[in-house]
Amino acid sequence: MNMKDMKSIGARLASGPKAKSGDGLIDAAAIRELAELLTETGLTEIEIEHNGARLRVARQSAGGMPATAVPMQEPTPPATVETPKAKAPVGGVPSPMVGTVYASPEPNAPPFIKVGQSVKEGDTLFIVEAMKTMNPILATRAGTVTEICVTDAQPVEFGQILAYIS
Numbered sequence: 001m002n003m004k005d006m007k008s009i010g011a012r013l014a015s016g017p018k019a020k021s022g023d024g025l026i027d028a029a030a031i032r033e034l035a036e037l038l039t040e041t042g043l044t045e046i047e048i049e050h051n052g053a054r055l056r057v058a059r060q061s062a063g064g065m066p067a068t069a070v071p072m073q074e075p076t077p078p079a080t081v082e083t084p085k086a087k088a089p090v091g092g093v094p095s096p097m098v099g100t101v102y103a104s105p106e107p108n109a110p111p112f113i114k115v116g117q118s119v120k121e122g123d124t125l126f127i128v129e130a131m132k133t134m135n136p137i138l139a140t141r142a143g144t145v146t147e148i149c150v151t152d153a154q155p156v157e158f159g160q161i162l163a164y165i166s
Contacts, residue, residue, distance in 0.1 A: 031057060042096045044135055091146070092161040093137065099130035101137075101162060103152040111152070117145045119165060126150070126162055139165060 034046050034057040045058035095101065103111040103126060112124050119125065119139045126137040143165040150162050 030055065035059075042135060042137060044133055091143070091164045091166050093125060093139070093163045093165060095128055095137070095156040095158060095160045095162055097128055097130045097135065098158050099128040099135070099156060101150050101152070101154055101156045102127040102129065102134075103148075103150075113145050113148065113163065115145055115148060119143060119145060128156065137162060141165065 034048070034055065038044070038046060038057060038059055045056060047054065047056040049055075103113075105112070105124075105127070112126060113119060120142045121139055123139045124136045125139055125145075128135045128137055145163055146166045147164040148162075149164070150156060150160075156162065
């Protein structure tokens with residue numbers, strides 16, 4: 001999903017078929033699209049604003065709670081930079097965001113993964129902390145960890161390869 005798609009969702013917030021000025025209703029299709037974006041990117045929440053209407057869709061990272069939508073009143077400045085979708089080399093696990101990567105669930109705990117370890121799709125590989133939110137990075141496929149490209153508590157960039165799974 002690119003910035004143009006996000007603007008389209010934002011436009012439906014304020015002028016969609018189910019959204020009328022001041023009635024507090026929001027286009028359900030916009031909520032569904034944002035919830036799908038959360039799943040695609042591994043994010044725990046996303047917020048958009050268009051013409052003073054604001055929508056925040058969030059899910060809890062632990063416990064697998066479904067996405068929820070919360071209309072908000074305070075406008076936020078619109079995004080000005082379009083972010084490209086991360087493209088990982090074959091077997092590469094990219095960071096879906098800028099943040100700090102953690103290799104274990106807590107200090108002094110064993111790491112989630114080690115080189116040579118088999119993982120299943122959906123296994124937690126790392127945690128990336130972004131804006132005080134812990135975001136689990138899950139395996140998108142089963143395989144064997146062939147390389148870990150980051151160290152614990154290292155800052156990471158969007159799209160940076162964290163590990164390789166063959």
